[in-house]
Amino acid sequence: MNSNKAKTVTIRSVMMTAAFxxxxxxxxxxxxxxxxxxxxxxxxxxxxxGRIFAALYDxxxxxxxxxxxxxxxxxxxxxxxxxxxx
Numbered sequence: 001m002n003s004n005k006a007k008t009v010t011i012r013s014v015m016m017t018a019a020f021x022x023x024x025x026x027x028x029x030x031x032x033x034x035x036x037x038x039x040x041x042x043x044x045x046x047x048x049x050g051r052i053f054a055a056l057y058d059x060x061x062x063x064x065x066x067x068x069x070x071x072x073x074x075x076x077x078x079x080x081x082x083x084x085x086x
């Protein structure tokens with residue numbers, strides 16, 4: 001269950017979620033929207049951010065092993081600052 005309290009998170013922490021990865025991967029593979037995350041607002045946002053990021057990001061992957069690359073994190077930061085991704 002979600003609470004209505006806002007929580008500050010980092011860009012990297014969002015990019016590390018399974019939901020973000022699922023969104024990124026589904027967009028890259030040309031799959032339709034997956035409603036699996038619709039019951040959890042935070043996961044749904046992460047999933048949708050992953051899809052949007054996949055459309056913007058020019059590299060095949062945003063992670064190296066278990067870590068988000070500097071280039072990907074910087075690209076996500078820029079997209080957030082430019083309000084392309086909220």
